[in-house]
Amino acid sequence: MDEFVDTHAHLDFPEFAADLPALLERATASGITRIISVGCDLASSARAVALAERYPQVYASVGWHPGYVEEAPADFRAELRALAAHPKVVAIGECGLDHYRLPSKVEGSGKTAADDAAYQAKQIGVFQQQLEVAAELGLNCIVHERAAFEPTVAMIRPFADRLRTVFHCFVGTPEQMRVVIGLNGLVSFTGIATFKNADVVRSSLLAVPADRFMFETDAPYLAPVPHRGKRCEPAFVADLARYAAGVRGVSLTELGAQVQATTRGFFSRLR
Template sequence: MLVDSHCHLDRLDLSAHQGSLDAALEAARQRGIGHFLCIGVSADNAAAVKALAERYADVDCSVGVHPLDLEPGAEPALDWLLKELEHPGVVAIGETGLDYHYEPEAAELQLRSFRLHLDAAKTCGKPVIVHTRAARADTLALLREAALPQAGVLHCFTEDWDMAKAALDMGFYISLSGIVTFRNADALREVARRVPADRLLVETDSPYLAPMPHRGKPNLPQYVREVAEFLAELRGVGFDELAEQTTANFKRLFPLARVAG
């Protein structure tokens, strides 16, 4: 069994499944994907991801505000985050983090929000899902400053081995998406070879970043199988072994998730 450890089910392009999320999830289940973590990105979609976790037994969710969804003067409040995190379907906080690639001018706002999410993570004890792009030094500095007692994950990892090693040394996991299959991703593939087996997750980040051979099309949770198959070959292990290991890793990182088995 595989787990799609990071997907945006409320944002999927469902045209390939006649507009039906039920059909999209069933297509994934038929390919061996047994669980889905649906990610919160804003206050506006918190209700939607919680509703999906209530609707489907094999879907859990997170709540948080993505660094590119922040509005100046309207950053999330700690009380709001902690209240949202009380929902039984919410197994993690985020995604949160820093993205200086698209909005370097919003660095201070992003830093405040990231610290707030890390404070919430310390209070509630749930793992944090970190988005980081072009913000290596500040991301690592804030994670060291927070000194979280529980593990978290750097999702859709695209940075170098030095950053991966620094995060691993702090107890974090590394999650890889379809980007690892792209032709120009040689440096990322080197990271993928080196991540310890017990710290590796797989994800789609759907509807974004469809893996080869689906690149350029809307991504779907069923395509996490392509990511896992590619990684198994890259790492020189059997597909079943990689699926079993990454599922065990997911269950360890997200102990509140309702993963079967």
Template sequence: MTEDPSAYVRERSASGRRDLTYPDPPERLDVAVYDNHCHLEIVDGDDPLSLDEQLARAEAVGIAGVVQASGDVESSRWAVWAAEHDPRVLAAVAIHPNEAPAYAEAGRLDEAIAVIDELAAHPRVRAIGETGLDFFRTDAEGLPAQYRSFEAHIALAKKHGVAMQIHDRDAHDEVFSVLDREGAPDRTVFHCFSGDADMARTAADLGYYLSFAGNITFKNAQNLRDALAVTPRDRILVETDAPFLTPVPHRGRPNAPYLVPITVRFMAAHLGIPVADLSAQIAANTREVYGAFA
């Protein structure tokens, strides 16, 4: 376990023939927005960026702040450290659904959730996340641990009065079922929304927020564009999920919060509205979910 959270980093695997250079920065947004889900503890690229470099690049193009999401005990501690280190960072803490089975197998899931409970009391922690269900990477034997962890995280979000960021992969119906059974937190966000227009309508009707990432720009992501089109403006958020899901035309290269303007401009064009109008709405939505950054 890392004693100094600032020293904790993970490296993204360099599979395939990826271009490992960071793209040039896009044009600055006139109205600043926030990246509401990123993993800046995961270093990527030929010349990895430090937290300070990430935030400086982001601010230079109109990204006022980021929500640093977590997936295990160590990254949750790092998220809290990052949020203490810089007022442009808020923290989300959690055990990722794909990590829950490993903790359970080691007999440490309850212990890990207790650490998340302790961290969630920190004033710079504004969300429990990411938590949820993943039927793509976890087999049937690991699902009980996912369910137990998800239910515990829902309880923590409500206990601490913070938002919840949901990871939902190939598990749409079951995620809705658990939220209905347990009672969703007041501010529930579908991180990296992966459903279609029908699911978007259902989520919005239930009062949930939908966060769109760079994959909405991918050629094969018509379902996401359809979902965006029917999502009420006051339920829309934007994220990078950095270092993953880099938007076109830089798909496959390292992602970072400073690339959010590409996604925002794409979304505004798809909706047929001014970029400044969408940016202002996204910024207001983000503050509604997570509160003030500084």
């Protein structure tokens, strides 16, 4: 069977509390032999590490998501280093910038443009710390970028000679994909690539060089067709991969071998 890694899932989320062992069995049966559980803050990262200790096929990434920065301490580098010391931690993240969900855009929040500016400044500080720790430890970064492509690239650029980044849940244009590749980075596709209205994502999926992309679910979100709207789970990477092979006009076996080599090259601690 063709093997794939789900490079981005949130196995610690409450959506999976009731049936995680069965979900992992379904993933294995579908050829998804490794899953990276991605942390969103220190507590979630610690839970991801605990899952990696319990289940042989689960690995962890540790970091602080830009959407959760209001709760972040001023300096969490020591805690992040300690978590990243675990041998099954394969990356730092998810980390990055998100200008889509700004405080003032939340209805009834009473927040202003000044609150948005403070929030964006905090995101920069939180992202910067993670880039520094990743570079120091020789780990790559899983990047969350939404409505903030240019500033995210500008923050990564000074680190591009020391670490690699994957733009997770990539929904950008082929031009943006080429910018990411210019940073020696990768893009990673979710089930969004299978959605009817996702022509831009498909054009990037078609244009991306064979050694510059990976797959993920972002479970519990973004289930690919034909599971759209349901809770997403790692087994669905198989549906996404089949679809992507069709878009690129290659066999699933050829695609699988290529993506597997890319994934293991990027996450070098994956066994």
